[in-house]
Amino acid sequence: MAMKLKQDISIGDNLHTLRKRAGLSQEQVSARLQVRGLAVSREMLSQMELGKYSIRISVLLALKKIYHAKIEEFFQDL
Numbered sequence: 001m002a003m004k005l006k007q008d009i010s011i012g013d014n015l016h017t018l019r020k021r022a023g024l025s026q027e028q029v030s031a032r033l034q035v036r037g038l039a040v041s042r043e044m045l046s047q048m049e050l051g052k053y054s055i056r057i058s059v060l061l062a063l064k065k066i067y068h069a070k071i072e073e074f075f076q077d078l
Contacts, residue, residue, distance in 0.1 A: 010051030011074050018067040018074070019049070029066060036062050 019029055026042045026049075033040040038059055047053035064071055 009075075009078050011055070011078070012049045012051035014074050014076055014078075015045075015055070015063070016049040018063070018069050022067045022069075024066070029063070032066050033059065033062055038062055 026045045030040055030042045030045050048055050
């Protein structure tokens with residue numbers, strides 16, 4: 001029997017807060033990720049912020065640069 005792993009924590013609220021702090025729309029962030037070779041649509045980013053789509057480490061590291069954030073900020077108050 002295959003067991004489905006469930007995401008144990010959601011950083012969605014922090015993703016949303018950091019994006020807003022950077023003054024960027026979801027469309028702008030999606031475009032910047034795509035320029036970096038990461039296929040993330042606006043819809044996928046929205047789902048990440050809602051905690052309904054798991055974020056890849058490569059995307060997290062790119063967002064760190066785009067948002068000019070420290071990695072710890074993604075995990076604050078969890």
